[in-house]
């Protein structure tokens with residue numbers, strides 16, 4: 718059900734519309750979260766690729782590559798997630814929007830699954846078929862969900878933008 722009335726007003730958004738939404742964690746006007754999220758996304762998909770190639774070729778190279786990809790996916794997820802959490806807690810207009818928390822929950826699920834995916838491989842690299850592959854698929858699904866909702870924050874809500882002064 719849409720929260721927008723027939724005149725296009727959304728009372729939920731109007732209540733939080735005047736709270737600031739500019740990124741609080743940025744270097745020279747460039748938000749760090751936007752810069753860092755590419756790494757967990759790429760490494761999660763890389764881990765899935767390694768598992769599929771291992772399934773296909775049975776070459777143990779892909780087992781080793783998968784451990785590294787899964788480990789970097791987790792580490793990069795924790796790094797990106799820490800910056801995202803700082804934005805969420807520090808910026809009133811981000812904190813007040815339900816959409817921010819939806820994104821945060823999807824992202825925390827992604828980071829948790831990515832951590833498990835790395836941990837089980839450290840304990841026994843041969844768990845890739847089937848459990849590692851299943852976790853890689855699950856992590857990819859949560860990556861899609863988190864990325865989708867993160868994108869909505871930026872493109873629907875205008876969150877995290879720093880608009881330069883025009884002179």
Ligand code: HEM
Pocket residue numbers: 740748750751754757758794797798799800801802803804805811817820821824825827828860863864865866867868870871876877
């Ligand atoms: C607990 C963890 C996280 C929190 C609280 C969080 C919070 C946020 C917030 C507040 C934004 C709005 C833009 C900004 O303020 O920078 C955002 C954007 C975004 N997030 Fe996250 N985030 C988290 C983790 C992640 C992870 C792990 C990913 C990787 C899939 C991710 C992907 C994105 C994307 C793609 C955007 C839109 C791109 C952009 O900022 O330009 N986030 N996130």
